[in-house]
Amino acid sequence: MPRTSVEVEQELARLEIETPSWGYGDSGTRFATFPQAGRPRDPFERIDDAAEVHRLTAAAPAVALHFPWDRVDDVGELRRHAESRGLRIGAVNPNLFQESDYKLGSVANPDPAVRARAVAHLLECVGFATELGSTAQSLWLADGLNYVGQDDLRGRRERVLDCLREVYAALPPEQRLLLEYKPFEPAFYATDVADWGSALLFCEKLGDRAAVLVDFGHHLLGANIEQIVAILAGEGRLGGFHFNNRKYADDDLIVGSVNPFELFAVFVELGTDLPRLTIDQAHNVEAKVEAMTLSVVNVQEAFAKALLVDREALAAAQAEGDVLGAHELLLDAYRADVRDLCAKVRVAGGGAADPIATLRESGYVARITQERGAAAPVSAGWNA
């Protein structure tokens, strides 16, 4: 028996998505970053944009931060600013990939001084999280190699593990360590934490509060992401999910813009015991606040459709080996038009029936453009 409408609405109302502070700033490719008018000038304005997305969608009550990008003198101010805007602080994301020292890696670097610096930053972020009321470190390591032979693959794993153990030992009990994997970019021969198996091995060695973070775009083409979600959830090690979409590599496009059916399949696998859900996108050419709003709406709709699946009938068809009968039960839920359902839940939560139209009519973008002014030009990664 499928869920009743009331049950669906109740579950849907519980959906909470974190939006990323860095998703409101300018982003680009190695070829160019195109600055957008109205771009937030500091972390506080990034939080303001996140609050606007939550105001419209009633489903984005947390904002994930990135350090040092969101560094301010007193991080407590960020927390208070967020709370004053109706938000809480989501995961804290350390940054171990931008400084010159990290050219050959951070926690995997052959140079112990660089590793020490990386660990110091990670420990600093643990402190930030405590001050911010955040319950997770969300760690992506860009470490890797560009050439066969460049470094010792096994030695690097040991170095990574040693560093992570130091950080894990310093975690207060309310914080988890989420370890993200990514097959390539910026490293183009070997990445030290390249796939879910590699991340899981580290987590198992660290302890119960270490878990794997799955990012849609961080897979080789063809990977079955919902199956990875199923395995990690089965092992009790699914720490979170990063939403975006890609067609080619790690494109960081709006979630649901390439294959919304895959997004639905992920939610079917996630069920209602949802892990931390965060948007992680790069809006290179599109309006950022609108892009984030659309992303939240796309996620809501995928979750709503997944809630419509008749799980009992599905289990019965699966048990009988009714290949098409089982598949069609999923198709049926997916084909439903859930726009009205989602609108109803949003409005009940204080959001907008049509968040995009409301945003466009609100004048928000015009206002921030005027207040914040045109952004300064930004250099790209390729500079002759």
Next chain:
Amino acid sequence: MPRTSVEVEQELARLEIETPSWGYGDSGTRFATFPQAGRPRDPFERIDDAAEVHRLTAAAPAVALHFPWDRVDDVGELRRHAESRGLRIGAVNPNLFQESDYKLGSVANPDPAVRARAVAHLLECVGFATELGSTAQSLWLADGLNYVGQDDLRGRRERVLDCLREVYAALPPEQRLLLEYKPFEPAFYATDVADWGSALLFCEKLGDRAAVLVDFGHHLLGANIEQIVAILAGEGRLGGFHFNNRKYADDDLIVGSVNPFELFAVFVELGTDLPRLTIDQAHNVEAKVEAMTLSVVNVQEAFAKALLVDREALAAAQAEGDVLGAHELLLDAYRADVRDLCAKVRVAGGGAADPIATLRESGYVARITQERGAAAPVSAGWNA
């Protein structure tokens, strides 16, 4: 300091490759199988072909078997036949993918009767291995789904684990269970043991004598296979390696025919503590005995080049972060022409200096063609 010539020759002489009985028979694609003249008519003739490859290369002293393809009334006869030809029996490969019962899976099948049948076959193969003097079950599960929703991904993992536990419990102490993974084909939506992480999780739950088998072609495009080898070896779970090469999917071409540098990189990572090494190819259009001989030669050459790497200098360059210096040390070893070196080692072991030329001049193929006759036409997978 690099190895001396004598040391290189000694290590190279220790290389042992298993050739697969099924690699001497006809194989094809779903579109067609082209029968070859001289194709062995039974398991004994397949062992004869394997012996010819070992006679030429002095590096292929074992033959892996596949059941029921290699079923005979008394499997002891196979062992005696192999030994009379100077070979031993390598891994035993159960087959859980060809019978109609397995349409929706074998050990993952929702139907307990089918799972019981699959387990019975696996147990039968354990018995065969004991009689054959084989020390490994090499298990590839074709189980998987073609459609989203077709079956419950987590339930299937539990079924697989239950079945494998039953088999593992029956393994005599001298046998290992090697678990192979493969991302797709014949299942095209989800495969139950799709990647190394998935296989490793099963092995960890089974016990110390379960280990992962890595097949070159069983990866999504772009996967860094030598890194997977490094991780599994580091965990003590690298059970073996299947040689072949591919450009697109699981093409099963001659090892070294698409990217010999990648083969070299795998050997650099394997070092001299080699796991079980087996060729697993499908020779659809090429002469089979020659193809197998060439494969062994390609593997010998890749191993020989890896032995030439100056490991001390490499470690020093890596420690200094000398990216290109370290990479160039590998390039230097790879650029060497090791044909004479390999010929010398082959001859010393009783093989041929030029195995391909010797095979072509020997009349072996003409003789088996006459003795065995033309093969019967074989149907393809696609039949309207």
Next chain:
Amino acid sequence: MPRTSVEVEQELARLEIETPSWGYGDSGTRFATFPQAGRPRDPFERIDDAAEVHRLTAAAPAVALHFPWDRVDDVGELRRHAESRGLRIGAVNPNLFQESDYKLGSVANPDPAVRARAVAHLLECVGFATELGSTAQSLWLADGLNYVGQDDLRGRRERVLDCLREVYAALPPEQRLLLEYKPFEPAFYATDVADWGSALLFCEKLGDRAAVLVDFGHHLLGANIEQIVAILAGEGRLGGFHFNNRKYADDDLIVGSVNPFELFAVFVELGTDLPRLTIDQAHNVEAKVEAMTLSVVNVQEAFAKALLVDREALAAAQAEGDVLGAHELLLDAYRADVRDLCAKVRVAGGGAADPIATLRESGYVARITQERGAAAPVSAGWNA
């Protein structure tokens, strides 16, 4: 201004899909073909199944044939049988990949005798098409190489062109030559007609009635198929489209089962001036008549959604550079639930409101199973 409901229904009612005779027979992978009960025993029964799909969907009025698979003594009988079932004959598909002679290619084969045989079969198919009232040869060449150096890439192109010229010269004016491309399988190093550019070059050299046939699964991962459709349509060389879906390689799954949004995008690009549309799938584990029915329904729904796009508003948003506004117009059309709309059009055309449920209730499968009996076991491509 979007189309009115009446306009959408009128366009939708014009949708005509060819189903393939070979899609009703058993198919499999190189590992196994699982015979299905009720499998048609001859071309006439395959046409019967096609008629059933048309009866249910009112959108599949043609059946494509494959020779020699559909060879009968008098092909005129096939035409009369189809017409008596309310169908017409769609494209004729020659088969140049199953016979032993074609091991090293058909029209690209270095042996002129093999090429002559291939041309003779193609000419025979032109004759069949004339008798059958078919207006197209739909030609897929499996020709290719498995190894670097195996044959001369340029020489092969010349041979292919010479052979196709001979066939093209024999085409009666009402027939077109559709040339399909496929990047790999069964050839695993180089395929002679591997991509749309290669196919287009041949067509340009042949003449106006040669056009390219696009198959969903015949692309490297990541290819933008709707863009290829746009280019070929712009050049006046889009000859037709083969529907199926894939996640990994050329999986031949049910169209719309992996990424229904991509299918929608293709229809947005196709517009209402539709080329020849054919289903080309391999139903390895699922019920065949139901799979075909579902496929037609999936195509109908994708076309219906594409018809809902507000083209005027879209053009305006595009002209303004409103990235998200334009994208959202497509999303809006895609999110609609068009099941009722499609049901209405089907019923108006004489089909079923719910074709799958109607099929399941009709007893059709039980009846053909009883009449036709269980199918004989079928060999797979891999036979030791």
Next chain:
Amino acid sequence: MPRTSVEVEQELARLEIETPSWGYGDSGTRFATFPQAGRPRDPFERIDDAAEVHRLTAAAPAVALHFPWDRVDDVGELRRHAESRGLRIGAVNPNLFQESDYKLGSVANPDPAVRARAVAHLLECVGFATELGSTAQSLWLADGLNYVGQDDLRGRRERVLDCLREVYAALPPEQRLLLEYKPFEPAFYATDVADWGSALLFCEKLGDRAAVLVDFGHHLLGANIEQIVAILAGEGRLGGFHFNNRKYADDDLIVGSVNPFELFAVFVELGTDLPRLTIDQAHNVEAKVEAMTLSVVNVQEAFAKALLVDREALAAAQAEGDVLGAHELLLDAYRADVRDLCAKVRVAGGGAADPIATLRESGYVARITQERGAAAPVSAGWNA
């Protein structure tokens, strides 16, 4: 009969590679650009580095330029500087991807004013080439879309064609227009010139002096690049080749560092009638002058091995359908150690026997580091 040593040396001595001025500057990914000490501060110093590579390799006599990156008040000075260093100017590369105006495309932009600006830059570059004595415009268009529906795919092609026609009309007779293709990045949904077929269609419409430029990394995974080379050469439209290597996406690694056998296969297909050959790499973590020198050496060796192929024997084996015999002829040439041969040719041309060792011993890098100083930090594409 294979070439004699003398013939091989003569052909090898004719090899001329263009190195790119932009390959000597800092480059990075969207995540970070790590500035290198000794980085050239202006186009003149970039030419100096190119001269050093030619001095070492005797095979890199031309330097390709990129505008506006290499803009100086008087471009004639660049030419004189190059000539004074023993170099000539290679292809001129316009840049249509870095300015804010190009956010939604350059020559495909919906805004005619942006297209006019792009055309003006292209025409300016034609003028530069004339002054520089360059004989080619090498054009890569970054134009594309990130979202389905963002713009009209067919309309964009017409705009591109109109703009290119204007530029082509202005080309002096000694200049060719080389059109590069790239499947994705920076556009992640659709790129306007995405594959060789698309580029070729534009060239055919432009005229005889328009030709396609093939870049190793600009293909979807699995693409058979040597086959594309063969087709374009057969059509008389192979304008040039960009060397680099990749494992995942457009990684821009050192040519020959991922699959040197593929590089060899490309040279087998190119033969001795070589098109314009240019290195196009991004050295993110490795020493740039050494990386470029190694690249030239890798190309020399691949070409040398291709020259060793016994073409007569190859043609004979191919004609006989001797699959492995033909393939083994290529393997034989590839297995040769050509380091001494290449050293001999380099020394005869005035270069170094061991260019890398000579560079390391020369103190060149220390000298430029001291002269040029440490580079300023460079921003990455991602800036919150």
